[in-house]
Amino acid sequence: xxxxxxxxxxxxxxxxxxxxxxxxxxxxxxxxxxxxxxxxxxxxxxxxxxxxxxxxxxxxxxxxxxxxxxxxxxxxxxxxxxxxxxxxxxxxxxxxxxxxxxxxxxxxxxxxxxx
Numbered sequence: 563x564x565x566x567x568x569x570x571x572x573x574x575x576x577x578x579x580x581x582x583x584x585x586x587x588x589x590x591x592x593x594x595x596x597x598x599x600x601x602x603x604x605x606x607x608x609x610x611x612x613x614x615x616x617x618x619x620x621x622x623x624x625x626x627x628x629x630x631x632x633x634x635x636x637x638x639x640x641x642x643x644x645x646x647x648x649x650x651x652x653x654x655x656x657x658x659x660x661x662x663x664x665x666x667x668x669x670x671x672x673x674x675x676x677x
Contacts, residue, residue, distance in 0.1 A: 569661035599669025610662040640668030
């Protein structure tokens with residue numbers, strides 16, 4: 563846990579969030595500024611600053627993040643119609659919180675290309 567990381571504080575229960583799922587490796591909660599009818603964030607419980615910082619020791623947590631994304635798509639009802647999972651990396655990539663997280667968006671037709 564990093565002391566000043568808002569996502570670490572959500573994992574620790576120090577900041578409230580509308581949780582969808584949590585286990586020993588990942589936490590899933592609703593985005594506070596949703597961009598689609600379904601917009602949740604999937605984060606590793608252990609602080610990893612970004613995708614660029616992922617090392618071999620993080621393989622299980624990153625794999626779990628993607629596995630849970632599919633499960634959460636089922637839970638939120640978007641698995642059948644489709645959804646998008648994105649990871650923003652760095653300032654130019656749109657990363658606002660420097661704790662690795664994936665956005666799962668669905669519930670409407672998503673346009674391409676993004677941004």
